Amino acid sequence: MSVHQFFVLRPNGENIPLDCYKGNVLLIVNTATKCGLAPQFNGLEKLYQDYKDNGFTVLGFPCNQFMGQEPVSNDEMEEACKLDFGVTFPLFAKVRVNGRNAAPLYKYLKKEQKGILSSEIKWNFTKFLVDKEGKVICRYGPNVVPEKIEEDIRKLLVD
Incomplete structure (x- = not known):
């Protein structure tokens, strides 16, 4: 199994197969x-x-x-990310990451890379690094800033 077997929704409702990212290193957040x-x-x-x-x-x-920190609609969220933070990377529709109704992708990510003490996501900005074949390589807690992941990304890009 790999992340490439999953489908996810864009904010506009379009269903996207993650296999379109085969050959790419991914950071899922x-x-x-x-x-x-x-x-x-x-x-x-x-x-x-x-x-x-x-x-x-x-x-x-x-x-x-x-704590309800993404209370707006998918469209409003996407607009806020672009305007307030300059985000151009792909954003998807809101998901649940924990519980019975967690998105299948997140159930898989947590199974592949458990957190400290449990597999549950503890907070926003938990990150999963995925290699070109779709294998989950590493999980980073919310306090790990993106800059600290750069070297791990570079290593996967040259493999």
Whole structure:
């Protein structure tokens, strides 16, 4: 199994197969525009801009499960990410990352890379690094800023 077997929804409702990202290194992140960690959008965008031409993509999955920090519609969220944070990397429709109704992609990510003490996502901006074949390589907690992941991304891009 790999992340390439999943389908996800764009904010406009379009169903996207993740296999369209085969051959790319991915950083999958649950985001929230009203979160105190939202300045990480800037670091995520910088990584995307610096490495997108080398086969790297950030995939943002907004989530409202943590203190209601993504309370707006998918359209409003996408607009806020573009206007407030300059985000150009792909954003998807809001998802649940924990619980029975968690998105299948997130159930898979958590199974492949468990967190400390449990597999549940603890907060916004948890990040999963995925190699070119769709294998989940590493999980980073919300406090790990994007800049700290850059070396791991570079290593996967040259493999």
